[in-house]
Amino acid sequence: MANPVLAALSSAVAFSYGILVMFYYWSLTVRSGIYFRKSTAAFRSELATARDRFWNLSKQSNSLYHRFLTLHDGFKFHYVTNVAPDDSRGATASKPLVILIHGFPDSWGIWRKVLDSTALRESCSLVAVDMPGYGGSDILKKYSATEVLDKFTEFIVALRERYGFDDPNNEKPREKVIIVAHDWGAVISNRLAAEAPQLADRFILTNGPLIGLVTSNIKSHDSSAVKMLKIFLHSPLRSRSMLGKALYTLRPVLRQVLLSGYIFALQLPLPFIRIQGTSGDFAWLRMVHLLANGTVDDYTVKDATESMATSLGPSAAECATETFDHETYPKGIIKQQFSEKFINMVSYYRHGTSVGRWNKSIETITALHSLGGGDDLGRRSSRAGVFDDGPKGALRAKATVVWALNDHALDQRLNLDGIGDYLVHNSQVISLPRSGHFTPIERESGVALQKIVEWAVAGEKEDVNSVVQAVYPGASVTLRT
Numbered sequence: 001m002a003n004p005v006l007a008a009l010s011s012a013v014a015f016s017y018g019i020l021v022m023f024y025y026w027s028l029t030v031r032s033g034i035y036f037r038k039s040t041a042a043f044r045s046e047l048a049t050a051r052d053r054f055w056n057l058s059k060q061s062n063s064l065y066h067r068f069l070t071l072h073d074g075f076k077f078h079y080v081t082n083v084a085p086d087d088s089r090g091a092t093a094s095k096p097l098v099i100l101i102h103g104f105p106d107s108w109g110i111w112r113k114v115l116d117s118t119a120l121r122e123s124c125s126l127v128a129v130d131m132p133g134y135g136g137s138d139i140l141k142k143y144s145a146t147e148v149l150d151k152f153t154e155f156i157v158a159l160r161e162r163y164g165f166d167d168p169n170n171e172k173p174r175e176k177v178i179i180v181a182h183d184w185g186a187v188i189s190n191r192l193a194a195e196a197p198q199l200a201d202r203f204i205l206t207n208g209p210l211i212g213l214v215t216s217n218i219k220s221h222d223s224s225a226v227k228m229l230k231i232f233l234h235s236p237l238r239s240r241s242m243l244g245k246a247l248y249t250l251r252p253v254l255r256q257v258l259l260s261g262y263i264f265a266l267q268l269p270l271p272f273i274r275i276q277g278t279s280g281d282f283a284w285l286r287m288v289h290l291l292a293n294g295t296v297d298d299y300t301v302k303d304a305t306e307s308m309a310t311s312l313g314p315s316a317a318e319c320a321t322e323t324f325d326h327e328t329y330p331k332g333i334i335k336q337q338f339s340e341k342f343i344n345m346v347s348y349y350r351h352g353t354s355v356g357r358w359n360k361s362i363e364t365i366t367a368l369h370s371l372g373g374g375d376d377l378g379r380r381s382s383r384a385g386v387f388d389d390g391p392k393g394a395l396r397a398k399a400t401v402v403w404a405l406n407d408h409a410l411d412q413r414l415n416l417d418g419i420g421d422y423l424v425h426n427s428q429v430i431s432l433p434r435s436g437h438f439t440p441i442e443r444e445s446g447v448a449l450q451k452i453v454e455w456a457v458a459g460e461k462e463d464v465n466s467v468v469q470a471v472y473p474g475a476s477v478t479l480r481t
């Protein structure tokens, strides 16, 4: 039973820490000059151009098309694709389908570098989707695990159908479905790979935590530290080295708490969140994008405005546009202030999306069941006994984890130690030593990611280690299962 005094105390500590972090970020934006630097007229016009390029539904910028997919309850997903709207289903079904899912605080635009690959454009159907509450997709009332994961499942199943998969009358050999995901997209995809593995043939997951693994690593660090502390307290003089050892063991956990300070700031009451998302002319977002870059030297106005356009989503101007088939943005986001959108984006942290129970709807169960029939998944699940299931949250589909080691948001040891127990046969972990958290957009890691997707699309024939090293010297496959 939770002690109410303890609970109140810990929420007070979390609140104070959140406030502290918020002020810390605010001071960072002030000290770096971002906060009071008013955007110039040139920046504003460049931003308007970027938003038009990313969000004007009647434009085919860079040969990408805007499309919507409406679920049974009317919820609308927005996505961008290389597949021309008049393409017959037969043509697309003979190519792999690649679904790209972004993270916080982005949208489909974070994949702009990966989408540029001509090899991918020619060899597969690309779908870069906006998560609920982000970019041009609809909003949810609650971002619980059940709401979000049911929505994604229905979306992926409907996409597979739209692009000619799972059709019993289709005689052509079945092509693959690949899910590529970053940050929060990867948190969600980890859950799909664990709890709905039949949705895709391979998951490529970059710099998003596998919550079950991180939790178990934190627990084991905590419990060893507690044991050492007990020994120390029992005879402080004789075992004083234990104090140092305990602190050393706790280091990754403390480091993660510091690195995740923003998560505490995002738990604050909504008025704080509105201020955080918008004050100082979006100073917080501008700083995140700047830091996302690693080196500041080659950060151009184009980079800055494209990143902002990615986070901000369509403006009122783009909300008045429509697609070739007269689809418009969902009602929920037309006239929406950015402070409200920001609250939707942040809700994933607040509503327990990553850890809550996924109570699958009957429709989800039925849809997954019909996908599972016939292929090797049926065999796998009949073989999997109590002991083969692996630890809680273990993935049950083939996965390629691509991890940039200079991630300032996620501690490497907590996220990677023991990951092998969570992966099925024919999975791998690839590490990128010089890149930070935003792998899809950083120059070196963006290309590496692009090549890894190309490798998967081309049937995984080559050795992925040489594929990635050819474009990113020093990168390596650190684990194969």
Ligand SMILES: *[C@@H]1O[C@H](CO)[C@@H](O)[C@H](O)[C@H]1NC(C)=O
Pocket (backbone or CB within 6 Å): 052, 056, 057, 058, 059, 317, 318, 320, 321
């Ligand atoms: C959207 O793009 C179309 C086609 O390029 C253009 O005619 C229209 O003015 C744009 N709409 C807005 C609101 O910018």
Ligand SMILES: *[C@@H]1O[C@H](CO)[C@@H](O)[C@H](O)[C@H]1NC(C)=O
Pocket (backbone or CB within 6 Å): 359, 360, 361, 362
């Ligand atoms: C799970 O969802 C169904 C409806 O889809 C509902 O009837 C049931 O009460 C839910 N169970 C839990 C434990 O939330």
Ligand SMILES: *[C@@H]1O[C@H](CO)[C@@H](O)[C@H](O)[C@H]1NC(C)=O
Pocket (backbone or CB within 6 Å): 292, 293, 294, 295, 298, 299, 303, 304, 307, 441, 442, 443, 444
């Ligand atoms: C910085 O980010 C921009 C996109 O926002 C990207 O074009 C550029 O390559 C990045 N620089 C590095 C060093 O990754």
